[in-house]
Amino acid sequence: MIRCFHMTCLLLFLLLTSAGCTDFVEPNQLAFVMGTGIDYAGEEMVEVSQQIAIPSQMNAKGGSSGDSESFIVVSAKGKNVFDATQKIQKKLSRRLMSTHRALIAISEEYIEKYDAKKLFDKLNRDPANNQRDITVLIKGSAKEFLKIKHPLEQLSSIAANKELLINGMSSFTTRQFIIDSATEGTRVLVPLLQIDNDKDKGKDKARLIQSSGYAVLDKQLKIKGILNESEGSGAIWMLGKGTFQGLTIAWKDGNGNLSFRLTHLERRIQSVKGNDPKHILLTVKAQAYLLDNTTPLDMSEADHMMELKKYLDEKIQTDLQDIMNKVQKLGPDIFGIGEYLHRKHPYWWKSQREDWDENFKQIQVSVKANIQIRSTGTSANQVR
Amino acid sequence: MTISSYQMFWIITISSMVTTSYLPIHLAMEEARQDSWLSMLLGGLIMLSITWLTLRVCMQNKDKTLIAFIQDLLGSVLGKILVPVYFLLWFKQLTMIAKGMVDFQNLVMLHNTPMIVILLCMLFLVAYVVYKGGITAISRCAEIIGPILIFVLFVQLFLNPEDMNMKRILPVYADTGWLAIVKGTLSSFNYIVDPSIILMLFFFAENKRTASRAILWGTATTVIWGVLATMVLMFVTGPHIAAQLVVPVYSLTKYISILNFIQNIDAFFIPLWLLAAFVKLSVCLFILSYGISEWSGFRNWKLIACFITLIWFGFNLYSTRPVGDAFTLKSFFLNNIFFPFVYIVIPLILWLIGSIKQRRKHKRQLIH
Numbered sequence: 001m002i003r004c005f006h007m008t009c010l011l012l013f014l015l016l017t018s019a020g021c022t023d024f025v026e027p028n029q030l031a032f033v034m035g036t037g038i039d040y041a042g043e044e045m046v047e048v049s050q051q052i053a054i055p056s057q058m059n060a061k062g063g064s065s066g067d068s069e070s071f072i073v074v075s076a077k078g079k080n081v082f083d084a085t086q087k088i089q090k091k092l093s094r095r096l097m098s099t100h101r102a103l104i105a106i107s108e109e110y111i112e113k114y115d116a117k118k119l120f121d122k123l124n125r126d127p128a129n130n131q132r133d134i135t136v137l138i139k140g141s142a143k144e145f146l147k148i149k150h151p152l153e154q155l156s157s158i159a160a161n162k163e164l165l166i167n168g169m170s171s172f173t174t175r176q177f178i179i180d181s182a183t184e185g186t187r188v189l190v191p192l193l194q195i196d197n198d199k200d201k202g203k204d205k206a207r208l209i210q211s212s213g214y215a216v217l218d219k220q221l222k223i224k225g226i227l228n229e230s231e232g233s234g235a236i237w238m239l240g241k242g243t244f245q246g247l248t249i250a251w252k253d254g255n256g257n258l259s260f261r262l263t264h265l266e267r268r269i270q271s272v273k274g275n276d277p278k279h280i281l282l283t284v285k286a287q288a289y290l291l292d293n294t295t296p297l298d299m300s301e302a303d304h305m306m307e308l309k310k311y312l313d314e315k316i317q318t319d320l321q322d323i324m325n326k327v328q329k330l331g332p333d334i335f336g337i338g339e340y341l342h343r344k345h346p347y348w349w350k351s352q353r354e355d356w357d358e359n360f361k362q363i364q365v366s367v368k369a370n371i372q373i374r375s376t377g378t379s380a381n382q383v384r
Numbered sequence: 385m386t387i388s389s390y391q392m393f394w395i396i397t398i399s400s401m402v403t404t405s406y407l408p409i410h411l412a413m414e415e416a417r418q419d420s421w422l423s424m425l426l427g428g429l430i431m432l433s434i435t436w437l438t439l440r441v442c443m444q445n446k447d448k449t450l451i452a453f454i455q456d457l458l459g460s461v462l463g464k465i466l467v468p469v470y471f472l473l474w475f476k477q478l479t480m481i482a483k484g485m486v487d488f489q490n491l492v493m494l495h496n497t498p499m500i501v502i503l504l505c506m507l508f509l510v511a512y513v514v515y516k517g518g519i520t521a522i523s524r525c526a527e528i529i530g531p532i533l534i535f536v537l538f539v540q541l542f543l544n545p546e547d548m549n550m551k552r553i554l555p556v557y558a559d560t561g562w563l564a565i566v567k568g569t570l571s572s573f574n575y576i577v578d579p580s581i582i583l584m585l586f587f588f589a590e591n592k593r594t595a596s597r598a599i600l601w602g603t604a605t606t607v608i609w610g611v612l613a614t615m616v617l618m619f620v621t622g623p624h625i626a627a628q629l630v631v632p633v634y635s636l637t638k639y640i641s642i643l644n645f646i647q648n649i650d651a652f653f654i655p656l657w658l659l660a661a662f663v664k665l666s667v668c669l670f671i672l673s674y675g676i677s678e679w680s681g682f683r684n685w686k687l688i689a690c691f692i693t694l695i696w697f698g699f700n701l702y703s704t705r706p707v708g709d710a711f712t713l714k715s716f717f718l719n720n721i722f723f724p725f726v727y728i729v730i731p732l733i734l735w736l737i738g739s740i741k742q743r744r745k746h747k748r749q750l751i752h
Contacts, residue, residue: 099648124628127492130648132641175639182624343551 031094034071035103035157037142038119040110041077048084049075050096051146051157070154073146081122101133103157104174107142108192108215108223116221120178131175134161137215137223139194148195151206160193160209168243169236181221184353185338188217189235192226218332218357225330227323234323237284238335238367240267248292249315256295258308262286262371269340277345280337280365284320288312290376300380309373316369324365333360387585389594391523394530395585396602399664400577401533404610405633405657406484408572409617413632416568417623418552419560421614426565427573428607434727435603438579439596441731442586444738450583451678457737466730467679473580473726474672475692478665479699482506485661486700488631493654503700506658510666511693514673515686519588522666529659536656537609537633540649541616543640548619574723576610577603583731584671669693 031052041047051073074091078084089096106116123129138145146156153159164172172191180186196210214232216225227235236242244263251258266285273279290299290308297304327334338356342349352359387395408427412420445453450470455463486502494502513521582599589595617626617636629635637650673692677685 124625127638130638132647179622179625183622 025095029094030097031092033096033098033101034155035105035146035160036098036101037073037075037105037107037138037146038081038110039075039107039142040113044079044114045077046080046084046110046114047075047077047143048081048088049073049143049146050085050088050098051155052092052096053155069149073143075143081119099130101130101157102155102161104133104135105138105142105145105157105160105193106135107138107140110142111137111215111217111221111223117181120174120181123174124178131173131178133174134164134172135174135177135190136160136164136172137190137192139192139212145193145195145209148209149206151208156209163209163211164191168245169241170243171241181217181219183339185333185340185342185349185356186336187219187332187334187357188221189227189232189239189334190215190217191232216327216330216332216334224332225327227327231323231326234320235327235334237262237265237286238267238282238320238324240265240336245286247288247316249312251295251297252311257292258290258295258312259292260288260312261291262288269335269337271341271344277341277348278363280340280363281368282324282335282337282365283368283370284316285370285372287372287374289374293377294382296382298381299376305373305376309371312371312373313369316371317367320367320369324367328361328363328365331357331360333357335365337363337365385519385588386590387519387523387588387595388590389598391527392585392589392595393598393602394526395523395663395667396577396582396599397605398526398530398533398660399581399667400603400606401537401609402481402657402660402664403575403578404606405537405613406631407575408610409614409632410627410630411575412568412572412614413617413623413627414568415571416560416564417627418618419556419565420568420623421611421618422556422565423568423572424576424611424614425607426569427576428610430569430573431577431579432600432603432607434731435577435579435582435600437728437735438582438731439586439599441735441738442583443592443596444735444742446592447587449587449675449678451675454734457734457741464679467675469726469730470580470583471672471675471679473722474668474675475696477578478668478672478696479703481661481665482696482700483703485658488634489654492634492650500701503697506662506665507693507697509662510669511690513666514670514689518686519585519667519670522663522670525666526663529663533656533660534605534609536652538612540637540640540653541612543642543649544616544620544636548616550619552618552622574727577606579603579727579731581667581671584675585667669696 032055033050034053035051037049037051039047039049051071053071054069074088076084076087076091078087085096106119110116123131148156150156150159153162164170169191177188177190180188191211192213192215193209194212196208211229211232213229214227214235215223216227218224233242233245237245242265244261245265246259246261248257248259250256264285264287268283268285270281270283271277271279272281293299297308299305324335333356338349338353338360342353408424409420412423412427416423445456448456451463451467454467457463458466482503485506486499489502490497490499513525517524586592586595613633613636617629617632620636620639621629626632634650634653637653638648640649641647669689669692673685673689676692677683677688682688
């Protein structure tokens with residue numbers, strides 16, 4: 001009898017304490033942050049905007065209908081991200097939860113005028129952060145970017161996230177960003193997005209997100225230059241980050257165009273000329289599927305295919321070499337060549353690493369391409 | 385109360401894994417960067433040899449616990465003075481792990497729960513197991529918790545294949561040089577394994593031969609895991625970030641994302657670590673109370689266990705107030721004087737005296 005009583009007391013005590021009741025937060029008391037925007041707000045101040053999803057409104061079919069939106073954007077200014085987030089929390093009736101965040105959008109102006117490295121300390125220190133979100137730069141104001149209504153997805157941050165993944169760019173997560181910016185031999189390449197200024201799609205003034213190139217950042221995370229769309233995709237290939245790309249080239253003498261879909265993008269760095277660290281050979285490889293052919297080439301002939309492969313290799317080589325030269329002139333080594341040299345010639349690297357942005361310009365990098373033509377589609381020649 | 389050698393293996397493995405997953409990787413990585421796996425390997429080898437030395441001492445004095453044979457070998461006065469050093473060591477382990485556990489829980493999972501509740505739950509459990517069951521209950525728990533812990537800890541290292549870039553561990557040696565590697569070893573080797581508990585536990589082992597083999601295997605498993613974990617950490621994050629991570633194994637589990645679906649499995653890792661900490665804490669408490677009862681002559685070691693739990697609780701509550709005392713992992717005194725003294729110097733002396741005595745006995749037997 002007494003034993004029963006003791007057991008009951010013990011069980012009650014265990015129930016109350018072991019369920020963690022003091023820390024329990026119901027899902028309807030949480031505000032899920034899907035995107036964070038960071039803007040410049042004056043000397044040493046930062047304006048943080050959080051895009052918070054409203055799950056009850058997200059069930060409306062076909063995006064947003066009428067006036068109800070499936071998210072709200074709340075912003076506040078503060079001394080750093082945490083300070084501003086505290087002020088945002090004060091405006092909200094639910095606790096902010098950022099573990100499902102899909103996007104961190106930093107405005108170009110902020111990166112120019114402020115030391116962006118300080119942003120990343122909180123991301124690494126606070127254990128509530130999941131570093132799986134994507135970091136991008138925005139041309140314009142990050143707050144406006146978060147406010148746009150997307151015609152296909154319900155939130156612009158989810159849309160930007162999916163857009164980057166669908167287009168074959170999966171390694172732009174925040175964790176990659178932090179690792180790359182901490183490594184001495186690599187610099188960061190960040191996608192630059194902007195709101196599509198085309199006429200509004202759909203009846204609700206929805207806008208699409210457009211990629212407006214890629215920003216090349218140096219060691220202090222300042223923008224050294226911007227690569228446009230085609231240069232950027234070439235650079236991503238040379239970085240080893242993309243998974244597939246499309247390519248259209250003109251045949252000799254302007255006699256039509258050829259379009260390929262390139263998959264299994266790879267790249268390899270080697271130092272040549274007797275292991276001389278100043279001469280680097282970057283080999284890019286891919287498998288190409290021919291999808292559009294308006295030239296007089298007949299794809300069922302083996303000679304034509306070999307000629308095509310040679311031409312393709314040369315054309316890609318010249319294009320990528322131009323991109324490489326352009327980036328080299330800007331300075332930052334986004335390709336990780338410094339890291340390769342660090343591993344291969346570690347003692348030589350010790351003398352070079354201090355000023356790698358300048359020293360990278362002295363390295364001669366030649367690009368070679370080796371494309372394997374996998375298939376030429378289901379028709380041999382153009383149907384005239 | 386006897387422990388079979390299979391249970392001995394698990395007890396040693398769990399007690400060592402608990403501290404290895406928590407402290408030495410961070411300490412080694414701060415000094416040695418990419419080559420911290422070399423530091424861990426060196427530290428592991430040093431610890432293996434220390435374990436072997438301790439086993440030699442135990443084999444020489446098979447039927448006595450540490451308290452009894454230290455008085456035999458060194459004389460009762462010196463023996464009685466040296467033994468409290470070991471008591472301090474075990475008490476320090478108890479407080480360090482309990483405090484680390486509570487701090488970690490507070491940071492990661494239970495932000496609002498007061499520390500006392502977490503502490504009370506664990507302390508009550510540990511005291512109960514030592515009071516009711518003694519070492520047999522603890523070893524049976526270890527038998528069950530051990531395989532699960534090892535399985536999860538090893539498997540979790542390899543769940544990150546697409547993020548691992550093996551080249552991040554290069555260049556080997558060129559960046560750091562032997563001095564940094566040795567410094568890394570020196571600052572971390574104390575925490576990899578705990579050989580002092582063997583001094584007491586060996587008395588309870590059933591079959592001394594197989595028990596010593598089991599202990600060596602247990603230490604080797606922990607060392608292998610330590611080196612592997614350091615290497616995987618480097619593959620995934622690279623040396624700059626890894627040097628700043630305070631609890632690297634936990635951060636590693638946060639990075640796992642399989643097919644973008646299985647994520648956030650650090651929720652598995654934390655309860656398992658708590659279970660392992662429970663085993664280690666109960667072993668330390670048992671050894672401490674049994675030792676004190678032998679040393680002071682007070683027979684009822686179970687009562688002493690309850691008493692020590694109260695002191696431990698009070699100490700933990702008090703020690704968080706002055707912040708300087710609370711974080712003593714890098715203290716010069718601890719790392720360079722206290723631990724080597726307890727782990728290396730005393731067993732060496734005991735071994736030497738033991739072998740001299742044996743040789744004298746042997747000679748006397750030969751003469752007669």
